[in-house]
Amino acid sequence: MDPTKVSQGLRGSAEVLIPHLFRTEFTRIAAVLCKHFGLEHLEVAEDIAGETFLAALETWPYKGVPPNPTAWLYAIAKNKAKNYLHRDQLFLGKILPQLKKASGGQAVDEPAEIDLSEKNITDSQLQMLFAVCHPSLSTEAQICLALRILCGFGIDEIANAFLTNKETINKRLFRAKEKLRTEKTAIEFPPAAELGQRLETVLLTLYLLYNEGYYSESQDAVLREDLCGEAMRLAEQLIQNESTHLPAVDALFSLMCFHASRFPARKKENGEIVLYADQDESLWDQELIARGAYHLHQASQGDVLSRYHLEASIAYWHTIKTDSREKWENILQLYNRLLTIAYSPIAALNRTFALSKANGKQEAIAAAEKLQLTENPYYYTLLGELYRDIDNGKAMVHLQRAYTLARTQTDKRIIQRAMEGLKA
Numbered sequence: 001m002d003p004t005k006v007s008q009g010l011r012g013s014a015e016v017l018i019p020h021l022f023r024t025e026f027t028r029i030a031a032v033l034c035k036h037f038g039l040e041h042l043e044v045a046e047d048i049a050g051e052t053f054l055a056a057l058e059t060w061p062y063k064g065v066p067p068n069p070t071a072w073l074y075a076i077a078k079n080k081a082k083n084y085l086h087r088d089q090l091f092l093g094k095i096l097p098q099l100k101k102a103s104g105g106q107a108v109d110e111p112a113e114i115d116l117s118e119k120n121i122t123d124s125q126l127q128m129l130f131a132v133c134h135p136s137l138s139t140e141a142q143i144c145l146a147l148r149i150l151c152g153f154g155i156d157e158i159a160n161a162f163l164t165n166k167e168t169i170n171k172r173l174f175r176a177k178e179k180l181r182t183e184k185t186a187i188e189f190p191p192a193a194e195l196g197q198r199l200e201t202v203l204l205t206l207y208l209l210y211n212e213g214y215y216s217e218s219q220d221a222v223l224r225e226d227l228c229g230e231a232m233r234l235a236e237q238l239i240q241n242e243s244t245h246l247p248a249v250d251a252l253f254s255l256m257c258f259h260a261s262r263f264p265a266r267k268k269e270n271g272e273i274v275l276y277a278d279q280d281e282s283l284w285d286q287e288l289i290a291r292g293a294y295h296l297h298q299a300s301q302g303d304v305l306s307r308y309h310l311e312a313s314i315a316y317w318h319t320i321k322t323d324s325r326e327k328w329e330n331i332l333q334l335y336n337r338l339l340t341i342a343y344s345p346i347a348a349l350n351r352t353f354a355l356s357k358a359n360g361k362q363e364a365i366a367a368a369e370k371l372q373l374t375e376n377p378y379y380y381t382l383l384g385e386l387y388r389d390i391d392n393g394k395a396m397v398h399l400q401r402a403y404t405l406a407r408t409q410t411d412k413r414i415i416q417r418a419m420e421g422l423k424a
Helices: 003-037 039-063 069-087 089-102 118-132 139-150 155-161 166-182 192-214 221-240 247-261 286-299 307-317 325-341 345-359 361-371 377-387 392-405 409-423
Strands: none
Touching: 003 039, 003 069, 003 118, 003 139, 039 069, 039 166, 118 139, 118 166, 118 192, 118 221, 139 155, 139 166, 139 192, 139 221, 155 166, 192 221, 192 247, 221 247, 247 286, 247 307, 286 307, 307 325, 325 345, 345 361, 345 377, 361 377, 377 392, 377 409, 392 409
């Protein structure tokens, strides 16, 4: 056997596997280590997790991928954590007194064994989720921390998602971590009396994280789906934990499933967005639609109606590809209820489209123009559509304004086609 070919094969398999494991295991290792050391030593936990994968990069391409790659990573992470504790006397001096106090004053020579069992990994990730969604942090800071610590995104990826630069993200992360240290935030589940309120913050963070992907202004389509996928993964962890499996969590996960089901039909091969009316419903993921329906049913078990219940119900109706009046009347009524409990200008704008389908364009135009969202390109895009065949001159003016305000090339292309359609 040719040794060169063997070497190339080893490198090839490692190069494929390591990035996949990094996305799935880096955050699991970092969460457990951070819980073990304390949130004030978050950077240490991240560094050790990073060094673990560096060891894989230095070893696997030449010696081969081990039979159980995940167990190999966990073993290396444990050893590196122990070595760090023994090597860094300053850090050791901070940890051992805490362990001595916890043991009732008895001498403690060694730190407790690092628990990388599946249960502790899951608990650590969920507890970390509550920690990074601390009410003292801004929404943007919460999402940045969630992407970095719980989703394993690099600084470049986070900057891309927020349409900003690495320096801004680094500063935002630094300030957020310092705030958590100042607040002495513990990595633990909140007390039962606080769980509901804290869970609201967690759900909002996951909702916004999902939206960062679904309505991303980045040109990187893969990143958009990664963001949505990570939000869904974290929401599913909340469902799998008995103390956090509440109706609003099911409702949010249902909403995510319904939207994600249309991903395959939502873009062309070149990454260009396909509008809802033009989507090929045969490409919709029926398994995700079924999961969404199941969790929406589960969400109905409670007596609290959240925004996620209503938005999931709206998304459910969008999985039924029909233009019937019944469909749009149901969607309109759901928007009416949504706006009474969680008003937002975007929800109000979306309602006017349903209004046009249910009651006609004239009524929708009057409702839309009252919103006066004059800095929003979607506002003008919608008005352009509503004025089509009623006053094509006004429709063109609105579309031109939308084109000027559009922030991505994808949006500009969609608007350009709409303007060309008016001229035809």
